[in-house]
Amino acid sequence: MMLFTMKNKKWLKKLGIGLLWLAIWHLTYKVIDRALYVPSILSVIRALLDLVVDIRFWQIIAASVYRVIAGLFLSLVFGVTMGVLCGLNGLLYDFINPIVKAIKATPVISFIIIALIWFKSTHVPIFIGFLMCFPIIWTNVVSGIRNIDTKLIEMAKVYQLKKTVIIKNIYLPSIKPFFTAGVIMALGLGWKVSVAAEVLSHPQYAIGSNLHSAKAYLDTPLLFAWTIVVIILSFIFESFFALWAKESRKTS
Amino acid sequence: MNLSIKNIHKSYGDLKVLHDFNLELDKNRIHCFFGPSGCGKTTLMHVIAGILKPDSGDIIMPPDMRFSYIFQEERLLPWMTVKENVALVLLDKKDKAYVESQVKASLSLVELNDFADYYPNELSGGMRQRVSIARAFAYEGDVLAMDEPFKGLHLKLKQSLMDAIYKYWILHKPQTYFITHDIDDALYIADDIYIFDGPPMRIVERIDIQVSHELRKTNPELLMAYKMKLSGVL
Numbered sequence: 001m002m003l004f005t006m007k008n009k010k011w012l013k014k015l016g017i018g019l020l021w022l023a024i025w026h027l028t029y030k031v032i033d034r035a036l037y038v039p040s041i042l043s044v045i046r047a048l049l050d051l052v053v054d055i056r057f058w059q060i061i062a063a064s065v066y067r068v069i070a071g072l073f074l075s076l077v078f079g080v081t082m083g084v085l086c087g088l089n090g091l092l093y094d095f096i097n098p099i100v101k102a103i104k105a106t107p108v109i110s111f112i113i114i115a116l117i118w119f120k121s122t123h124v125p126i127f128i129g130f131l132m133c134f135p136i137i138w139t140n141v142v143s144g145i146r147n148i149d150t151k152l153i154e155m156a157k158v159y160q161l162k163k164t165v166i167i168k169n170i171y172l173p174s175i176k177p178f179f180t181a182g183v184i185m186a187l188g189l190g191w192k193v194s195v196a197a198e199v200l201s202h203p204q205y206a207i208g209s210n211l212h213s214a215k216a217y218l219d220t221p222l223l224f225a226w227t228i229v230v231i232i233l234s235f236i237f238e239s240f241f242a243l244w245a246k247e248s249r250k251t252s
Numbered sequence: 253m254n255l256s257i258k259n260i261h262k263s264y265g266d267l268k269v270l271h272d273f274n275l276e277l278d279k280n281r282i283h284c285f286f287g288p289s290g291c292g293k294t295t296l297m298h299v300i301a302g303i304l305k306p307d308s309g310d311i312i313m314p315p316d317m318r319f320s321y322i323f324q325e326e327r328l329l330p331w332m333t334v335k336e337n338v339a340l341v342l343l344d345k346k347d348k349a350y351v352e353s354q355v356k357a358s359l360s361l362v363e364l365n366d367f368a369d370y371y372p373n374e375l376s377g378g379m380r381q382r383v384s385i386a387r388a389f390a391y392e393g394d395v396l397a398m399d400e401p402f403k404g405l406h407l408k409l410k411q412s413l414m415d416a417i418y419k420y421w422i423l424h425k426p427q428t429y430f431i432t433h434d435i436d437d438a439l440y441i442a443d444d445i446y447i448f449d450g451p452p453m454r455i456v457e458r459i460d461i462q463v464s465h466e467l468r469k470t471n472p473e474l475l476m477a478y479k480m481k482l483s484g485v486l
Contacts, residue, residue: 151323151325151327152327152329154303154327155321155323155327157303158301158302158319158321159319159321159340159341159387159391160318161340161341161343162343162344165340165343165344169329169332169340170329173329173331
C-alpha cells in the first residue's frame with residue numbers, strides 16, 4: 001500500500017511537471033501571438049492526429065526506423081569489434097584514435113554533404129548514423145576493456161581457467177556497463193543525426209524529408225508534430241534497450 | 253618431488269627484488285615465508301606460481317602443477333554469487349554433482365554455507381576473504397599458496413580459518429606456502445619458518461618448529477621460545 005501511494009505520488013509529480021510545461025508553451029503561444037513562430041498545442045495535436053490516420057505515415061516511420069536501426073547495427077558491429085581489438089592492442093589504438101577524434105570533431109553536416117555525393121539518398125542517413133555512433137561505442141568498449149581488473153585475470157590464469165571461460169565470465173561482464181552506457185548515448189544521437197541526414201538527402205519515405213517539406217510550406221504545427229514523433233520514437237528505443245539491459249542483468 | 257628454486261633473478265627497474273635466489277622446499281611440510289613487507293615475499297610466490305616470469309633462473313617442480321592460490325585481496329567476481337565464485341574454478345569439470353558437493357564442502361569449511369547465494373558486495377571484507385579461501389579449497393590444487401590470507405581479520409576468525417586450513421591440509425596434503433608478517437599466524441600453522449630480509453631478498457634464518465599442531469593450540473607456552481626468537485628478528 002505504501003509503495004503504491006509512493007508510486008502514485010511520483011506519477012502525479014511527473015504529470016504535474018508535464019502539465020506545467022504545456023502551460024508554459026501555451027502562454028508563449030499567447031504572448032507571441034503568431035502561429036507561424038509558435039503554434040498552439042491544439043494545432044500540433046491536430047496535425048499529429050492527421051498524420052497517424054494516414055497509412056503513408058506508418059510507411060515513413062518504418063523507413064526511418066529501418067535506417068536508424070541499420071546505422072546503429074553497423075556502429076555496434078564495428079564499434080565492438082574495433083573497440084575490443086584496440087582495447088587489447090595499444091598500437092592499433094594509437095592508429096585508430098586520431099581518426100575517431102577527427103570524426104568526433106567534424107561537424108555532422110560536412111559528413112552529410114560528402115555522403116550525398118557518395119551514396120544513394122536512402123543510404124545517406126544509415127551511413128551518417130553509423131559514422132556518428134561508431135566513435136561512442138568504440139570509446140566505451142575501449143574503456144570497458146581497459147577497466148578490466150587485471151587482478152581478476154591473474155586469478156583466472158593461476159586457476160587455469162579456459163580462455164572462453166575468462167571471456168564469458170570476466171571480460172564480458174566488465175565491459176557490459178560501459179557498452180550499455182554507450183548504446184544508450186548512441187540511440188539518442190542515432191535518431192538525431194539520421195533524421196538530420198534525411199532532411200538533406202530526401203529519401204522518398206523519411207521523417208526528415210517530411211520535416212523539410214513542413215519547413216518549405218511554413219507549416220509549423222506539422223514541423224512540431226514530426227519532431228514529437230522523433231522524440232517519441234527515440235524514447236521508445238531507449239526504453240526497449242534499458243529493459244533489455246535490466247533483463248539480461250537479472251538472468252546473468 | 254620437492255620444489256627447488258634455482259638462481260632466480262627478478263628486478264623491477266633498478267630494484268633487484270630477487271638476486272640469485274635459491275631455496276629447496278620439502279613438499280610434505282607447511283612452509284611459512286616470514287619477513288618485513290616489501291622484502292620480496294609476494295614476488296617470490298608469484299614466480300613460484302607462474303604469475304610472474306623471472307628474469308632468469310629456474311623453478312623445478314613436476315609439470316602441470318595446479319595452484320590453489322589465496323591472494324592478499326579476495327579477487328572475487330562481483331557479478332557472481334559466493335557459490336558461483338567458488339564453482340568458477342571447477343567450470344571444466346563435467347560432473348555437476350561433484351562440483352556441487354565440492355562447493356558445499358569448501359564453503360562449510362569456512363562456515364559460509366548460509367551465504368552461498370549472496371553477492372560479494374553484500375558480505376563483509378572478512379567473509380569475502382573466506383570465500384576466496386573456499387575457492388582455493390574447492391580447486392584442490394597440488395599446491396596451496398597463501399599470501400597474507402588473514403590480513404585484517406580478527407583473531408578469533410583467524411584461528412578458526414587456520415584450523416580449517418590445517419584440516420584441509422591433513423586431508424589433501426598439498427605443498428603449502430604461506431606468506432605472513434604476523435608471528436602468531438606463522439607459529440600457529442607452520443612446520444618451517446623462513447625469515448627473509450631484503451630486497452634483494454635473502455634468507456636470514458630457517459626455524460623448524462617441533463611442536464605438534466595439536467599441542468600448539470592447547471599449550472601455547474611451548475611456542476614461547478620461538479616467539480621470542482621471531483620477535484627479535486623484526
